[in-house]
Structures are given as structure tokens and as C-alpha cells.
Amino acid sequence: MVRKTACKKTGRQLKSLSDKFVALQASEKHCIEIQESLRCAHQQLLDIIEFFPDAILVIDGNKRVIAWNRELEEMTGIKKKDILGKGEYSYSVPFYGTRRPILIDLITTPNQRIEGTYNYIRREGEVLYAEVFIQSLYGGRGAYLWIKAAPLYDIKGEMAGAIESIRDITLRKKAEKELELLNEELTRSNKELKQMALRDPHTGLYNHRYLIEVLDAEFERSRRYNSPLSLMMIDLDYFRSINDVYGHQFGDKVLRKFAVFLRKTVRQYDIVVRYGGEEFAVLFPGTGRARAIYMAQRLLDDINLQDFGSHKNSIKLKVSVAVASFPEDKVIKSADLIEVTDHMLNKAKECGGNRVYSTLDVSAPKPLPALNGGGVSRMRILQEKLQKLNKSANQSLIEAIFAFAKTIELKDHYTGTHVERTVHYATSIGSKLRLPREEVLLVRQAAILHDLGKIGVSETILQKSSRLTSLEFEALRRHPKIGADIIRPIRLLHGIIPLILYHHERWDGTGYPFGLKGENIPVGARIIAIADVYQALISNRPYRKAFSKAKALQMIKAGAGSQFDPRIVEAFLDVIREEKKKT
Known part of the structure; x- marks a missing residue:
């Protein structure tokens, strides 16, 4: 009876052990399946990193290289077999020629000196972004890089390493530079076009349109600061007869010579304009009527001493000159200044020309x-x-x-x-x-x-x-x-x-x-x-x-x-x- 009971107990124990063994075998199989699944996942991750279009660097918590992909090999010339497992900043040597912290290291340890070596650096939470040019890459050809670095965590939430993606943006930077140059060229061209629109193509002087623009600004400035402003107009007397006798080519040459003479004769900051046809104008900022009349008379005398034309043919010019001034001539807007000057110019021509005329001459003084x-x-x-x-x-x-x-x-x-x-x-x-x-x-x-x-x-x-x-x-x-x-x-x-x-x-x-x-x-x-x-x-x-x-x-x-x-x-x-x- 006792023996029979012992046998039954032993049988139960054996069955229990058998069940446990079967369960253990199943558990081991499951572990193997999990490990295989993890291995496959790990390999897939490595494959993704390997064939990722950006260069990828991954380091563990001890700053040893655990990933170095194909793009990074091509960029640096260093094979992964020669760098995997290495630490002590060995991953910085292909970039900078020396062992030193790089962006991936700044994730855990900020370093202002290292941060200063980047053209651009920005932190968003735990992620760092940077831009830099490194000459040693691609066999010394150099490249502009856009770099992003972020921490890696284990299942416990503790930092286990860091990852850095590196993108070659050289072509983009080149395109940006070309676009910048194109924009500069466009700006310059627009400025030249604007200048052309404001200049007389024949003489190179400013034109009537420019005078209207600048006169408005100068008149407003003179009124605001209570400073004088004068306008002189010059008309070449009997110029049509010059064209008739010598031809329009010669007449054009005379106009160009006169424009050059006019620029040289007035002050550097005076504004010389071809007003139209054979009429010219000079704007005298900060100049009152008395001084403007003196300058006009001096200009007239100088013109009478000059020859205009070419070596083969040269002529003397007779000109009518008119001057109007703010505030002496009581003009209230810039258009009035032009109107008064133009009226005085007509008066000068009516009196026979070759003279300076201003509002002072409307009532002529007694002769000397x-x-x-x-x-x-x-x-x-x-x-x-x-x-x-x-x-x-x-x-x-x-x-x-x-x-x-x-x-x-x-x-x-x-x-x-x-x-x-x-x-x-x-x-x-x-x-x-x-x-x-x-x-x-x-x-x-x-x-x-x-x-x-x-x-x-x-x-x-x-x-x-x-x-x-x-x-x-x-x-x-x-x-x-x-x-x-x-x-x-x-x-x-x-x-x-x-x-x-x-x-x-x-x-x-x-x-x-x-x-x-x-x-x-x-x-x-x-x-x-x-x-x-x-x-x-x-x-x-x-x-x-x-x-x-x-x-x-x-x-x-x-x-x-x-x-x-x-x-x-x-x-x-x-x-x-x-x-x-x-x-």
C-alpha cells in the first residue's frame, strides 16, 4: 500500500517535471524567436542607416562608434571596419584632423569654443542643428554640411548614446550663391536702368524727369530747414541755325561739349540737367539769389570765352541765362520755381539773349x-x-x-x-x-x-x-x-x-x-x-x-x-x- 502510494507520487512528479521541461523548451524557443526578431530588426536598422542618403554617425554611451554608413565612408574616405568600436573622439579626425568634440558630443556636454567653430548653430530642445564648411572632405574638395544631432535612450529612459545625420548641401549653397549673385546683378541692372531712365543718353546729364524728382525733395528740405535754393536755366541762343549751317552731327557734338563744360564749371554738389533740346538747368542747393546770379554771370562770361565743337570746326556760343530762388522770389512750391525761372529765361531771350536775367531785372536799375x-x-x-x-x-x-x-x-x-x-x-x-x-x-x-x-x-x-x-x-x-x-x-x-x-x-x-x-x-x-x-x-x-x-x-x-x-x-x-x- 505504501509502495503503491509512493509510485503514484513519483509519477505525478515526473509528469510535473515533464510539463515544466516542455514549457521550458517552448520558452527557450520563444526567446530564440525574440532574439531572431531583434537581430532582424537590428539588421534592418543597420541597413536603413547604411543606405540612408545622409551620412550617419552613431556612438554609444562610452563615445565608441557603433554605426558609420556608406555615405559617411564616401564623404570621409574612412571605411567602417577601420572605425567601428573606436572611441576617444576618433570619429572627429576625418573631419578636423584632430581628436576633439564635434556636434554629436555637444548633446551631453555644451562647449562654447566648439560651438563657435560652426557657421550656424541652433538648439531645439535636445536636438542640435548646425552648418559648417569642412575642407578635408571628399579628398580635399571640401563640402558645406547641414548637421543634426540627437540623443539615444534605452528602455529605462537613460541616455545610451547619440546619433548625428550629416547632409552635403554644397550644391544648394552653390545655387544660393548663384542666386545671390543673380539678385545682386538684377539689383545693379535695375539701378542702371533707373539711372538710364533719369539720364539723357546723348549728354550723360540728368534729364527733365530727374530734375522734377530731385527738385521736389530739395525744395521740401529748403522749406523745412529754412535754407536757400536756386535754379538756373540756360538756353543756347540761335542753336537751330548751328544745326542748319553745320549739320545735326556737329550740333550734337556742341551739345556734348557744352554738357562737359557745364559739369566742370559748376560746383561738385550742384545738379546739372539737360532740360530738353538746347535747354539746360542747374540746381544750386543751399544757394541764395545773389550768389546764384553771380555764378550765372560768371558762367556766362566763361561760356563767351570758350570754343565749342571739334578741332576742324569750332564756334562761340551765345546763351540766355535765368535764375530764380527760394525764398527770395516768394515761390511756394517746386513747380513755381521752374515756372518763374522759365519766365525769366523768356525775358532774357526777348532782350536779345546772351545775358543773365532774374526777377531783379523786371524793374531795371539805373545805368552805372x-x-x-x-x-x-x-x-x-x-x-x-x-x-x-x-x-x-x-x-x-x-x-x-x-x-x-x-x-x-x-x-x-x-x-x-x-x-x-x-x-x-x-x-x-x-x-x-x-x-x-x-x-x-x-x-x-x-x-x-x-x-x-x-x-x-x-x-x-x-x-x-x-x-x-x-x-x-x-x-x-x-x-x-x-x-x-x-x-x-x-x-x-x-x-x-x-x-x-x-x-x-x-x-x-x-x-x-x-x-x-x-x-x-x-x-x-x-x-x-x-x-x-x-x-x-x-x-x-x-x-x-x-x-x-x-x-x-x-x-x-x-x-x-x-x-x-x-x-x-x-x-x-x-x-x-x-x-x-x-x-
Whole structure:
């Protein structure tokens, strides 16, 4: 009985053990199936990483490389068999040539110095984004990279490593650069097109459209800051006849030459515009009416001295000039400034042209004494004589010059005797300065005629023994311009016009008629200035007795650097010393 019971118990135990063994076998099989499934999943993940279009780097918690895909092999030239399992920043060597932290390491350990090596870096939560150029990649060809790094966690939620995807964006960067260059080129082209739309293609000056735009802005600025603004308009008189006689090609050349001349003559910040056809305009920011009229008159005088055209054909231009100003002319908007200037220009043309006209001329001032006492009639008679003289092919230039000088002597005996000595000193100074023979000849001719303009000054002023009034002195100051106007029709004498026109300018810029300064005064005019003043000082005048030569020389020396060119003063003193030795 006992034995039978023991057998039954043993049988149950064996069956239990058998059941457990079967269960264990099933469990082991399940584990094998799970392991196989995990292995397959792992392999699939490795395959995905391997064939992923971006380069992929994966490191474990000990910073050992556990994934290095085909794209990364191609990028760095390092095979996975040579890098898998390696740590101690070995994965940075193919990129930077040294062991150092890279973006994937910054996931766990921020490093500002390393972050500074990237062109761009951004953190979004636990994910890092960066952009960098690395020269060593692709065998030294280099590449721009867009990099993304993120942490990897185990099933317990603990960080087990990190993954970094690296995308080659070189082609994109190249396309972006090309697009940037195209945009720059487009911007530049648009700017050039805008400039072309605002410029006259024939002369290169700004056009009417630009003037309207800039005038609105400048007028508003002048009104806001209470600063003056002036507009000058210039119309080439009888220009259609130039086209008719010489042809439109020549007329176009004259317009281009005039545009260049105009740009050079005005100030750098003045705005020069071809207003249309043969009309030009100049905008003078920060310039009041008095200064604008002075500049316009100076421009007119300079134009009258210039030749325009080509070497084969050149002509003198006559122009009408008008000036209007804010606030003096009480204009309230920019369009009014144009309207007033245009109206004044028509007035100038109605008066015969070749003059400057402004609202001040609407009620004409009384004539200066310079034109009283028969001055105008004598000027007209003399100009008529000179025009006839210019047509006489047989009369020599020198004879003409001396004929003019004698004309002056008949009016003012002092002027006649004064001229002879002035000519002597002027030519001696020119020779002492070793000027070319042709220039010395011009100085001689100009010295003979330097006071020719006194023919247009009243005799009562020239012979007055008392102090001149301001009006009388103003009339006398006009004689250089009168002289230049008289001989302007004679082409052979054009070379001496600047010497006559500027011989009363001073080295320090305080002379007349234009206030030229220093080297801007022609050297011939500077020479005549010294010879003229010295001869005047040692001569008796209606209002004073002559100074001694010693006193006159002392006064000339004192004027060096202010009234006179110091170099020419020294040359003059040498001439005087040499003459003393000869006597």
C-alpha cells in the first residue's frame, strides 16, 4: 500500500517535471524567436542607416562608434571596419584632423569654443542643428554640411548614446550663391536702368524727369530747414541755325561739349540737367539769389570765352541765362520755381539773349556812370571798327594791337604812357620766368591792351581828382570785362582775353571781376598785375602824386602772397635789380 502510494507520487512528479521541461523548451524557443526578431530588426536598422542618403554617425554611451554608413565612408574616405568600436573622439579626425568634440558630443556636454567653430548653430530642445564648411572632405574638395544631432535612450529612459545625420548641401549653397549673385546683378541692372531712365543718353546729364524728382525733395528740405535754393536755366541762343549751317552731327557734338563744360564749371554738389533740346538747368542747393546770379554771370562770361565743337570746326556760343530762388522770389512750391525761372529765361531771350536775367531785372536799375558820357557809343563805334578790322586780311595783328592802344591814349594820356612801361616790365618778367616765346608774346600783346576796357568808362571817372563813389568805383571795376568783350570778335586775339579779363584778380582771391585765387589766375594775368601796379605807383595820378621807386618796390614786396604771386614778385625784383646794374 505504501509502495503503491509512493509510485503514484513519483509519477505525478515526473509528469510535473515533464510539463515544466516542455514549457521550458517552448520558452527557450520563444526567446530564440525574440532574439531572431531583434537581430532582424537590428539588421534592418543597420541597413536603413547604411543606405540612408545622409551620412550617419552613431556612438554609444562610452563615445565608441557603433554605426558609420556608406555615405559617411564616401564623404570621409574612412571605411567602417577601420572605425567601428573606436572611441576617444576618433570619429572627429576625418573631419578636423584632430581628436576633439564635434556636434554629436555637444548633446551631453555644451562647449562654447566648439560651438563657435560652426557657421550656424541652433538648439531645439535636445536636438542640435548646425552648418559648417569642412575642407578635408571628399579628398580635399571640401563640402558645406547641414548637421543634426540627437540623443539615444534605452528602455529605462537613460541616455545610451547619440546619433548625428550629416547632409552635403554644397550644391544648394552653390545655387544660393548663384542666386545671390543673380539678385545682386538684377539689383545693379535695375539701378542702371533707373539711372538710364533719369539720364539723357546723348549728354550723360540728368534729364527733365530727374530734375522734377530731385527738385521736389530739395525744395521740401529748403522749406523745412529754412535754407536757400536756386535754379538756373540756360538756353543756347540761335542753336537751330548751328544745326542748319553745320549739320545735326556737329550740333550734337556742341551739345556734348557744352554738357562737359557745364559739369566742370559748376560746383561738385550742384545738379546739372539737360532740360530738353538746347535747354539746360542747374540746381544750386543751399544757394541764395545773389550768389546764384553771380555764378550765372560768371558762367556766362566763361561760356563767351570758350570754343565749342571739334578741332576742324569750332564756334562761340551765345546763351540766355535765368535764375530764380527760394525764398527770395516768394515761390511756394517746386513747380513755381521752374515756372518763374522759365519766365525769366523768356525775358532774357526777348532782350536779345546772351545775358543773365532774374526777377531783379523786371524793374531795371539805373545805368552805372560807366556807361555815361558817351561810353556806350564809343564802345559801339570801336566794336564796329574792330569787326571791319577783322575782315581785313592785309593788316597785321601787331598793327591792330597798337591801333587799339593809341585809341585809349587819345582818351586818357596817362593810360597811353602807362601802357608802354607796363609792357616793358611785363615782357621782362615773362622772359625772367623763362616762359615759352609764344607765351611772352601773348603777355606783351595783353599788356598793350590790358586797359582797353577803359574806353567804356566815363572820362570824368578816369580823370577825377577826388575819391570815387561806390557807383563810380563799380563802373571802373567793369573795364576788364569791357575790354574782353571788345576784342572777343577777333579770333586771333582770343589767347589774350583771359589775361585782360583777370589782370585785376588778387593772389588771395579778393580781386575782381571774379575773385579768382592763386594758380586759378592765368600766369600772364599775374605778371601784368605786378607790372601794372608798379607803373601806376611811380606815376602821377589825378588824385595823388607818384611814389618813389623805392617806396613802390617796398609796397610790391608787402603785397607778395596777398595781392601778388610771390614767385612773380621775386622775378620782378630781379628785373629791377638787373636794370639798376645796367644804369
